[in-house]
Amino acid sequence: MEPHRAATSRGRALPNVLSIAGSDPSGGAGIQADVKSISANGGYALAVVTALTAQNTMGVTGVHTPPVEFLRRQLDAVSDDILLDAVKIGMLGSEEVADCVAGWLDDVRPAVVVLDPVMVATSGARLLDDDAVRAVLRLAARASLVTPNIPELGVLIGAAPAGSWQEALRQGRELAGRVGTAVLVKGGHLPGPRCPDALILPGGGAGHPGEALVFDGRRVGTDNTHGTGCSLSSAIATRYAVTGDWSAAVREAKGWLEAALGASASLRVGRGAGPVHHFHALPDPRHRQPFTDLAWRDTAGLRHEILQLPFVVGLTDGSLPAADFAGYLREDALYLREYAGVLARTAALAPTETEQLFWLQCATSCLETEAELHRSWLGTEPGPRGTDLPGPVTRAYCDHLVATTARGSYAELVASVLPCFWLYAAVGDYVRDQVRQDGGAAEAAHPYGAWIATYADPVFAEATAEAKLIADRAHRAASPDERDAMLLAFRWSATYERDFFDAHRGPSADAAPSEHADLREGVVLP
Structure with missing residues (x-):
């Protein structure tokens, strides 16, 4: 496929946003969460599956990774036919899968790529070995924006997880300087009543990233946090495809996710960490919202x-x-x-x-x-x-x-x-x-x-x-x-x-x- 085929068509009412991620049969995270998030934020969702998981709100009990050759066939099938406005990348699972996606990006050159490096389980356990982490870093250099959580940010730069907001900002600047890519530092794993995020823009050469824009946010009192990272990254990719502005995309996606967390109690999904309410803004079909x-x-x-x-x-x-x-x-x-x-x-x-x-x-x-x-x-x-x-x-x-x-x-x-x-x-x-x-x-x-x-x-x-x-x-x-x-x-x-x-x-x-x-x-x- 020729690179010009993947050029953006920003300005259409409904941009095409591709999620490349693992599958969550319980619907709260992974590619299912991405499809909901993209749809809720004004995009047309496409999906290529990197892995199948056996999981629910209580945890993951198994993972099956299809051959990388079939992954490439999925990617080519989508990009050969459909103009892509943005790509969101989630769970990869192995060095081979990461390199396969990187090769496809090199061939297709999508205009917007948001990488959510799924590398650390909620328990704190590493999900990728060192070779796979290096492959993710190579992929990050091809992305427009990387959205690690606090533990993942530490893994990407080879450091312990940040214990403070200022340390997280320092690590985010270091990552941005290393890979030459914008980084979203997320404060959700840090203690405190506030939940800030920082958009660190690359610039000034390696080790000297440019400005950081900080977006404050309140911490929503809920245990329904399953899939928040997936949902936020795909929402940002979609809003950027609509607005063409990273600051606006982060602000709008963050506000949407905060409201989705706040409305999550209205869902009744599982006995563990439940999902966010992706479609909280839609009017109830039984009665029109004023x-x-x-x-x-x-x-x-x-x-x-x-x-x-x-x-x-x-x-x-x-x-x-x-x-x-x-x-x-x-x-x-x-x-x-x-x-x-x-x-x-x-x-x-x-x-x-x-x-x-x-x-x-x-x-x-x-x-x-x-x-x-x-x-x-x-x-x-x-x-x-x-x-x-x-x-x-x-x-x-x-x-x-x-x-x-x-x-x-x-x-x-x-x-x-x-x-x-x-x-x-x-x-x-x-x-x-x-x-x-x-x-x-x-x-x-x-x-x-x-x-x-x-x-x-x-x-x-x-x-x-x-x-x-x-x-x-x-x-x-x-x-x-x-x-x-x-x-x-x-x-x-x-x-x-x-x-x-x-x-x-x-x-x-x-x-x-x-x-x-x-x-x-x-x-x-x-």
Whole structure:
């Protein structure tokens, strides 16, 4: 087969993702987990089996490895016919199998290869001899990303398993430098309430890998961890085939796996370490899930980021400089001016008189709020449109909303305007509750206490609740394509809400990092 046949077709709605791994008849790990993970993350799953296992949630009782010649026939059969967007490699089992896969990679040259080096059993026992480990290292040099767990990382560099996060990062850098491949260091085997992962990018020559991006995560309290490594690596391969961005692929796959672990208790599979719930995000066919449930779950990570932003932290504890607060209010006034126009367009598209009146009342309220911001907080009279230009984040947010109005879908437009109600109310509730924990005296003395009190406005709470109900009604009446567009529009607006808060950095932006700063998502480590 000629290499160009395996070129990526990224951009298709459903990328083709091949799993090369062992079989788990209980369905929780191996190639069965890969197929579920690829499917759940938006790919079309293909599978080539390297080994057959006799296993369940209690453990492995036997392994049968077919001849490598037949493995190569499987690989060729797939790649001779199907354009591959990504390849995930899992259990190999022997040097011969690893070299067979390496030879196929050399011939086919897939655009994306994610290697999950299955080398150490849960008990800690080595699954590969030294010759096979060296073969895996040769294979790693052909991969785009390697995703070892803590024990496997130690085996790959010939060291004891890391006992700390910093030691794991050092070992990950060493592996990346040796093989010239990106490495995902996974903190799941380390103790503690958090579960960070680090994406270490190669660069700078052997022994001097480039930057590391750390993605924080919470440790989910469950014993249902069977197949987590398989599931994560195949999810990353799929999301990269969709996004073309390693950071986005890791972030999205990690969030998906965390939710899959959290939903695993709803499954009833076996008496041992059960599987994760790969399809936790799918609506129950017995009852359609409300749009607001889907959207809220989909943006959980964004909400977490918002509450950790320097602006929100400074607003909560009162340390936010007055200039930053004034800048935020100025941008908010400019945003509300344009947001009112978008709400008026939403009213024009509304299918009922009741909804038309609701959106028009909200538009009027926005203009009144904008004028009040100028008079009471900024000490100026609002000027004519165009006399005060918004900043780049405000402009981008407004452009997104205007572009959504141009598409003319009422359901999509409702989803795009909802975060300004809902996320604003959620942040306000959080800030207000944090301030009130210190008592009435602290609240009264808070430099932004009067502003924070406005979050308790019952009229705004009622409007938020009504907007959510309208979004759920629009979702029920929408086509499948419109439902997808609604979720995407909501996610984009939620992202702009985060960026809007982040545009006003607050006092902690230039301060020394906290002791947990290296665990925050997106932090570039030295």
